[in-house]
Amino acid sequence: MSAPADDDAVREWAAARRLPAPYLARWLALGPDDRAALLEAATGLRMRAGQLIAAFDLLEEISVRDARPIAAILARDEVRRILNGTGSGPGRAAALLAALRALRFPRLARATERIAREIAALGLPRGIRIAPPRELASGEIRIELAAHGGEELSRLLDALSRHATELARIADLVAGVGWHDDEI
Amino acid sequence: MRFELDAVYVEEEMRATALARRVIAALPPGVPVYHVPDGRIAARADRGAADPFAAGKRRMVIMRRRSRFLTGCPAASNEFACCGYLVMELASNCPMDCGYCFLQEFVADNPGFQVYANYADAFAELDRVQAAADRPLRIGTGELADSLAFDSLTGMSRDLVRYFAGRAGLTLELKTKTDEIENLLDLDSRGRTLVSWTLSPERVFRSSEHRTASPSARIAAARRVLEAGYRVGFHLDPIIACDGADRDYSALLDELFATVPAARIEFISLGGLRMTPGLRAAARRRFPRDPMLLGEEVLAPDGRYRAFAPLRMRLYEAINRRIAREKPGVRVYLCMESAATYRRVLGAAPPAPAALGARLADGNRRDG
Numbered sequence: 001m002s003a004p005a006d007d008d009a010v011r012e013w014a015a016a017r018r019l020p021a022p023y024l025a026r027w028l029a030l031g032p033d034d035r036a037a038l039l040e041a042a043t044g045l046r047m048r049a050g051q052l053i054a055a056f057d058l059l060e061e062i063s064v065r066d067a068r069p070i071a072a073i074l075a076r077d078e079v080r081r082i083l084n085g086t087g088s089g090p091g092r093a094a095a096l097l098a099a100l101r102a103l104r105f106p107r108l109a110r111a112t113e114r115i116a117r118e119i120a121a122l123g124l125p126r127g128i129r130i131a132p133p134r135e136l137a138s139g140e141i142r143i144e145l146a147a148h149g150g151e152e153l154s155r156l157l158d159a160l161s162r163h164a165t166e167l168a169r170i171a172d173l174v175a176g177v178g179w180h181d182d183e184i
Numbered sequence: 185m186r187f188e189l190d191a192v193y194v195e196e197e198m199r200a201t202a203l204a205r206r207v208i209a210a211l212p213p214g215v216p217v218y219h220v221p222d223g224r225i226a227a228r229a230d231r232g233a234a235d236p237f238a239a240g241k242r243r244m245v246i247m248r249r250r251s252r253f254l255t256g257c258p259a260a261s262n263e264f265a266c267c268g269y270l271v272m273e274l275a276s277n278c279p280m281d282c283g284y285c286f287l288q289e290f291v292a293d294n295p296g297f298q299v300y301a302n303y304a305d306a307f308a309e310l311d312r313v314q315a316a317a318d319r320p321l322r323i324g325t326g327e328l329a330d331s332l333a334f335d336s337l338t339g340m341s342r343d344l345v346r347y348f349a350g351r352a353g354l355t356l357e358l359k360t361k362t363d364e365i366e367n368l369l370d371l372d373s374r375g376r377t378l379v380s381w382t383l384s385p386e387r388v389f390r391s392s393e394h395r396t397a398s399p400s401a402r403i404a405a406a407r408r409v410l411e412a413g414y415r416v417g418f419h420l421d422p423i424i425a426c427d428g429a430d431r432d433y434s435a436l437l438d439e440l441f442a443t444v445p446a447a448r449i450e451f452i453s454l455g456g457l458r459m460t461p462g463l464r465a466a467a468r469r470r471f472p473r474d475p476m477l478l479g480e481e482v483l484a485p486d487g488r489y490r491a492f493a494p495l496r497m498r499l500y501e502a503i504n505r506r507i508a509r510e511k512p513g514v515r516v517y518l519c520m521e522s523a524a525t526y527r528r529v530l531g532a533a534p535p536a537p538a539a540l541g542a543r544l545a546d547g548n549r550r551d552g
């Protein structure tokens with residue numbers, strides 16, 4: 001168990017980063033372990049106020065959903081690796097937010113990853129962009145072609161038609177078809 | 185079910201109405217009754233209360249409705265496949281308290297539980313609509329309120345059922361999460377009242393649907409009104425795509441079909457959880473520990489938070505498959521989803537609102 005966080009250290013951090021008062025109040029209202037774990041992450045990763053806010057919101061949501069304390073979430077292996085890592089503070093802060101988002105939206109993360117993998121596996125030429133909707137918020141997939149001249153366009157269209165079956169499968173995935181039972 | 189009230193406010197002008205008299209006669213002892221010149225003021229949010237919306241639910245305001253009773257469904261829009269529903273606003277707000285309820289945003293400024301004592305004026309509007317209609321119409325009272333909550337006090341359902349019993353081409357839909365059906369059981373609706381229940385799996389009920397009847401109690405109530413000669417329908421709405429939701433909904437449908445034969449069900453509507461950013465913020469503020477409000481919702485193109493599309497569509501499909509396995513042909517429709525989603529999930533383009541509305545109104549009697 002970590003030592004109770006020093007409220008003054010939390011207040012100092014908040015004042016230096018101009019953290020909005022409601023977030024400071026929520027932070028101080030956490031239990032001692034959660035308060036300390038969040039402070040360790042904030043200082044260790046030299047977070048900006050905006051990053052702390054985003055991380056804090058995600059942590060609270062995961063904590064309520066999974067009925068687990070914030071300190072336990074920050075102690076998970078994939079999170080710990082980032083907190084203890086050696087990269088730059090901002091890089092690790094961004095990685096932490098990405099890891100927390102994946103914990104908060106695990107099925108969305110798996111779905112996005114699988115679709116991205118399937119698109120990459122097509123090896124389509126430059127000039128074709130397969131764009132699933134942002135956060136898979138709709139069932140609509142877009143395909144963009146960027147060509148200079150008819151010859152290049154024909155080449156891109158050929159590539160698309162060679163991959164028509166795989167593209168249809170990807171479009172199906174975006175529309176909710178073709179997933180394994182426990183995948184999403 | 186019985187709900188608690190802190191006070192009843194009666195607009196002076198309405199104090200002699202049958203509804204005001206019925207409510208006051210049936211109130212439990214100790215609930216104060218105040219007479220006020222303008223119920224609209226009594227219905228306003230009490231900004232000094234810790235939770236003005238919750239406080240409003242406990243304050244019944246018996247007042248005159250000043251605008252039309254009949255409106256189009258507030259959810260109707262060109263964006264969505266639509267079921268051609270008409271809404272009759274006889275009350276506003278609800279004594280139950282569901283974490284996801286859109287009223288938290290919709291009536292935030294006027295959360296008093298308003299009951300319109302001049303509701304019989306709606307019948308003249310209905311007569312005009314009936315005279316002009318070229319198709320059967322379904323008219324619901326359960327959009328801005330639960331149709332049966334407090335019916336033990338207001339007794340409104342009895343007048344409504346009797347009115348509709350005499351109106352060919354009009355179907356009344358009473359939509360509820362209660363089991364307050366006693367007022368209905370001895371009436372002959374002549375098949376022109378449909379009682380519908382919104383159903384959720386046990387986990388959602390326990391987590392989010394405060395003061396509602398349990399899903400089992402709702403299903404049992406449906407069976408009783410069916411036996412009393414009413415038509416019944418069900419709304420799986422909002423469908424919450426939490427982990428294990430497909431199993432939860434399958435178990436819920438098992439229980440439903442074991443009690444209410446699928447062949448006797450007029451329709452089952454499906455609608456995924458959807459929340460405007462304002463509603464989501466209000467809901468989370470009021471229920472910060474409800475995990476059902478913390479699903480994998482993302483901002484959808486219509487500006488509402490919804491479960492991301494593949495997840496939502498898979499769940500719709502699984503539910504639709506389970507329903508079809510019980511009885512192919514049970515009418516299923518989607519609420520507040522695009523035509524593309526409708527096609528994708530139900531395998532056919534959505535019918536025009538008027539046609540779907542007519543089918544839902546006319547029900548199994550004609551084409552089921």
Ligand code: SF4
Nearest residue numbers: 278280281282285361
């Ligand atoms: S029963 Fe319906 S109207 Fe009442 S709180 Fe729940 S969702 Fe809202």
